[in-house]
Amino acid sequence: MGEESLRRRKGEDSGKEDAQSSQSHEPQTMNLQKEAKLFPPPCSSVHTGICMIVGTIIGSGIFVSPKALLANVGAVGPCLTVWAACGVLATLGALCFAELGTMITKSGGEYPYLMEAFGPVPAFLFSWTSLLVTKPSSFAIICLSFAEYASAPFYPGCDPPQVVIKCLAAVAIVVITIVNSLSVKLGSYLQNFLTAAKMIIVTIIIVSGIVLLAQGKTENFKDSFKDSKFSLSSIALAFYNGLWAYDGWNQLNYITEELKNPYRNLPLSIIIGIPLVTVCYVLINISYFTVMTSTELLQSQAVAVTFGDRVLYPASWIVPLFVVFSTIGSANGTCFTAGRLVYVAGREGHMLEVLSYISVKHLTPAPAIIFYGAIAILYIIPGDIDTLINYFSFAVWTFYGLTVLALIVMRFTRKELRRPVRIPIIIPVIVTLVSILLVVAPIISEPELAYLYCVLFILSGLPVYLLFVHYKFKWPQKILNPITMHLQMLLEVVPAEEEIE
Template sequence: MDGGHLNGSVQTNGGSGQLSDLSEGEAGDVLAPPAPDEGNATHLERRVGLFSGVALIVGTMIGSGIFVSPKGVLERTGSVGMCLVVWMGCGVLSTLGALAYAELGTVIPSSGAEYVYLLVGLGNLPAFVFSWVCSFVLKPSMLAIICLSFAEYLVEAFVEECEPPAQVVTLVGVLTIGGITFINCFSVTLATKVQNVFTAAKLIAIAIIVVGGMYSLAEGNTQYLRQGFEHTTSSVSDVATAFYSGLWAYDGWNNLNYVTEEIKNPSRNLPLAIIIGLPLVTACYLLVNISYLAVMSPIELLQSDAVAVTFGNRILGVMAWLMPLAVTMSTFGAANGTCFTSGRLCYAAARQGHLVDILSYVHVRRLTPSPALIFNAIIAIAMIVAGDIGSLIDFFSFTVWIFYGMAMAALIVMRRTKPDAPRPYKVPIVIPWLVLFMSIYLVVGPIIDAPQIEYLYALGFVLAGPLVYIPFVHYKWTPAFVGKTTLFFQKLLEVVPTSYDD
């Protein structure tokens, strides 16, 4: 790569920084990613193997939730038995969704997950709305929430007998986002190694909880589990929101699809990583919840703000400090995995002209999508500093399952519109239909039974997408300063497009 291309002679996706609309035929072309000439164009390399793929799935799914507050499912279901059923149901639903995504990821071997699936299956507007909502709200808010959880546990370890100072927690959260973003901008290999190490650490922590719980059960402490389905709720809304709580803990099952172009042998390793990772997480969550109930009563579990810490204090004695350490390491690993995948969404959307071109550029030497990663970090930091991200959790699952359902619809449509497309992995058609119906239930059920203002906010932001799409993408209106701004950041960040003309 010669330095001359940083001086303004780069050919961008949509011209000089403009957003460009795609025809139906062009949208179909993303069935395969761009294939640059070897040694000529800068592009993302395939550096994610099977083990790293499993670590990415497990590492992003298992964050702080299972260690801190699994009480949400128990509180909304009302009984121990129904709580475990919901945890199992969330695992099954996530696995079915991930299996459908495995087909989507092998038939469309491009990074971006839902974005490219909606683009090919349903067209430009649905894909743009997804990238709009996820790039500006869902992905940054997830990173912000996880990093704040990490900061709270880290600061709490150095503060005795008082609440950790809010300003210090905010500062640590901001620094955490900055540090993780630097790791991911510096090297894909380093980011995957960090993910592998922290995933191993959190699995060790889960093993400690499970062994402790099984030991307690062996001593005859089964009285809380024997309560079964007593006091189970009869509310449709309560069951749906219980699924929301569980699915928040399971979220991340689709993250490997965001980096399809960086997976070694994706037609084999993508489905295999999903088949290994999802059942592993489901088993971990069930065993951890059973272990908690072997040591604590349902009332004690509901009253605890950090269930794993309470568990450790009860059963680990002088080694109780392992639990806060485990939560901190688990949360950091989840934040790293979230950062790794979030940047690829912006990268994929910008490459197709649905976001500004600079977000589709990669570093000339490190081959990382650093502009997209930095963009995601800036929004996450703004959310932390603003201090008003708590309500985002309430409608996160509501919003994201709209798009999961649309991805299932895209798969169903592509079975008809692209019947001859190569499908190295193919799921029974009943699976996407089942996940689609469940997504409709999860979206419509709470609105009918117990409407909340957060749902209106979420729908409002989704519906705002077309208002942005029409002038900036469909009619290709570009402010005059965009081209100069793109060139400035291109030089500043030392980035180039993933394909260009010599």
């Protein structure tokens, strides 16, 4: 009796173990990890929407662009006006993207919006240009800016060697790529920390400027519009530099699939984040002009460092240290979001399929992020920051304008789509017209072959689309399969699956 009871109990225990084992080994859906929310810990969040926007926008731009922007407009008054106008334009653009992001809740930013409104050809051209030009060149510019500030203290009185700057930038790209490939949480915590660090230096500069203004340091603001330069080309190039500093206002749309409660968190993050950045940028530039004349600012090798030397000495070392934190934070946010664009393009069949694979251990689009980092390293070789900014802006505002135009088109062609956020139609009309002006003005006023090269490169995506997407040309499987198999084993990645509700 006791033996029979024991056997029965063992059988029950074995059945429970088998059930638990079966449950524990039940195949899990492989998809991107949903870890991004609006508020930081302890508010049960890992990657916050506001930190993504503020952390990505405030990076190298506010420490690199003031000099180039001032050089284009020539005086303090128009300089501050352009900074404020850029903030307004970024806010209007972000509102347009808020409607798009809550109407079409797919990761990839402009890519799915262009796909829905105009079809696969414009979407592919955007993907082609973004993957190979705008996104990696942006990453390269930010990391080159980081390298310049990080190496400057070790070469007092002279410029750091270009080899040192480029090697340091390459190291930064590799480290950030590895971090974002390993863990969404790790990249999120790093982003939150670096955002806090960069807000410290922003606060220091702003508070110092306010104190100096209160002490009567206002002489640099007298006749602030004297010697202004106004031309279609100069204003457009000034906007290019200012908007480079604001670039990132649309970054949250790249991770819509991973953003918890996007209908609430996406527009709320934008409404809070963009105006906050605008106010900070205007106040920072006012602070710069309290201690430097226009001529002195144009002659400065590093505007923020000159400000620190004059205001914070002997603690001026704080400025380059926190500028380094700021640029790294911007690069980290850019890498996180741009990797998702590569992932979506691979998933849609517009790039190699392996780029849409997901890490088994970390649930991150590791192949896409690594591909993005590798292309960015190639862009640090030429390393001409000012030229890269101008032509980056020319290309990116071409597609910003086209994407906002897509919003207008879908108001008439896709009326059935639910729009949790609906903005007045005048806003996308204004943004579209300004985008056209920004793209056309430099070509009309000061035509250069480089703009033509940029247009030709964008259009060169057409034969690639026809061959590999439209006609579905496939590489021989004898070549492709072994490469894909070895990459899967090396990176431990598998194809993404659809989520089971």
